[in-house]
Amino acid sequence: MAAAPSTASSRGSLDRALIVRTAVEYVDAHGVADLSMRRLGQQLGVEAMSLYRYVAGREDLLDAVVTEVMTAVDLDPHERLGPADGWQAFLQRMAHQVRDVALAHPKVFPLVATRSPDAPWLRPPLRTLSTVETFLEALISRGVDDATAVRMYRTFSSFLLGHLLLAVSAVGASTAPAEEPLIERTAEAVTDDHGDPLPDAPPPEERLPGLPNLQRLEPMLAEDRTAEEFEESLDALLQRLELLVP
C-alpha cells in the first residue's frame, strides 16, 4: 500500500534492517500467515535463499518484526515529561505509545502479545530488555521503590495486553468505531466490495435463534468502545497503583 522502500536488488543493497522493515510492511498489508520467505524475497527483488545471510530463519524474522515495531516505544524516560511529572504521567505516556503501536500494526500485535520474549522473566507487550530497563528507571527515579516498580510492571503489562488485544481484534471486525449510539442505515443499500447490493440479512430471531439477550443487545455489542474503555481503565489502574506507593 505505502510507497515501497522495497525492490532494491542491485548487489549489496540487501541488509537485515531493510528485510525486517519490508516484512513489517508485508504483514501490515497481508497478515502473518501470508508472509513466506519466498514472497518476501520477491518483494525485495531477490531469491528467498539470499535472506538467510541476514536472518536465521522465518522464526528469527518474526521476532525481528516484533522488535522492530516495538522500538517506537523505546523512549527516554524524561523526554517531553521532566522528572517532576510523576510516575503516573510516565505510565500514561507509555500506555498511549504502546497503544499507538498496536493500532498502527494490528496484524503484528498478536505476535507482540504471544511470542516468547528474549528473557523468560520479561512479559509481553514490553518485551525488550532496554524497554523494561527504561520502564523501571522511570518509576524508580520518581520515587517508586524496587518491589513496587516490579509489581507495576506486571500489572501494567496485563492491562496493556488485555485492552490492546481487544482493540486490535475489534479492528479486524467492525470497521465503524461507533460514534453515535448506533448508525442509522434504514433505507441505505448495503453493498459489497464490488458495489453489488448484498442480500437482506435475516432478522436477529433467525440469525440468533434461542439467544434472546444477544438478539436484543447485538447492536450495543457491535459498538467499538475500546478507545473510551482504554482511557477509563487506565485511570482506574493508576488510582489502584497509587494505593501501593505511600
Next chain:
Amino acid sequence: MAAAPSTASSRGSLDRALIVRTAVEYVDAHGVADLSMRRLGQQLGVEAMSLYRYVAGREDLLDAVVTEVMTAVDLDPHERLGPADGWQAFLQRMAHQVRDVALAHPKVFPLVATRSPDAPWLRPPLRTLSTVETFLEALISRGVDDATAVRMYRTFSSFLLGHLLLAVSAVGASTAPAEEPLIERTAEAVTDDHGDPLPDAPPPEERLPGLPNLQRLEPMLAEDRTAEEFEESLDALLQRLELLVP
C-alpha cells in the same frame, strides 16, 4: 502424554469430535506449529486426506480446537450458585473457570486470545454465542441492566485476556511458581534435560551490561506471581464494576 483415545482406524470409526479431541491433545503436547493435517492423520491411524470429510481445512480445525477447550466454561448460570448469589459471585466463578482452561491448555490459549470469533461483535476469550448469552443472562437475571451488562462483558473480557495471556506466557518460561521470595540454590548443581551439569551462567553484570535496574531486579522479575495478581486484580475489578450498578 495422556492415554490415547486416538489410533482408532477401523472403518467408520472417525468423526469430527474425535478428530478435534485428538488435535487438542496434540497441540497440548507439541504446540500449534507442529500440528499438520498429515501428522494428525497419522495420530489417528488414517491418511491426512480422510480428515477433509469432517473438517473444512486446517483453519476450521483450529477454530474447532478453540471451541472445544472453551466448552468447559459453558455452564448453567445458576449451577452451584443460586440466583441469590449476585453477579459478583457469577463473575468470580466464570473468571476461575476460564483461568482453569487457560492453565490446562497453555499452548491452545493464545489461539483463544487471537483468532477471530464467530461473530465480529464477540470478543475473546468469551467467543461463542452460547457462552455470551449465558453471561448476559446471568448478569441481567441478577438485576444488572442491559447497558451495564454489555460494559461488564467488555471490561471482563479485557481483564481475562490480559491476565491469562500473561499467565500462560509465564508457564512457557519459568517452571517454578515462586513460593518463597526466591529459591536458594547456591551450591546445588543445575543440570540440563540429560542430567549433565550446565556451565556456570555469567554474572548479571555480564549478561545485562548497562542495565543496572534489571541486574538488581532480575530475581524479583523472575518470580511467577500470576496467581496472586489474578485474585487481587479480580477483586479490584469487581469493586470497580460495583460503581456501575446502583
Next chain:
DNA sequence: ACCTGAACACCGTTCAAGT
C-alpha cells in the same frame, strides 16, 4: 562477499479412484 539453482523434506488441498 554476496547471491543463486537445484534439491530435500515437508506442507495443505483436490479429486478421481477404489472398497
Next chain:
DNA sequence: ACCTGAACACCGTTCAAGT
C-alpha cells in the same frame, strides 16, 4: 459412505556453485 493414491502448488532450509 468412507477412505486412499497420486498429484499440484506451495512451503522452509541446505549447500555447492557461480560471479
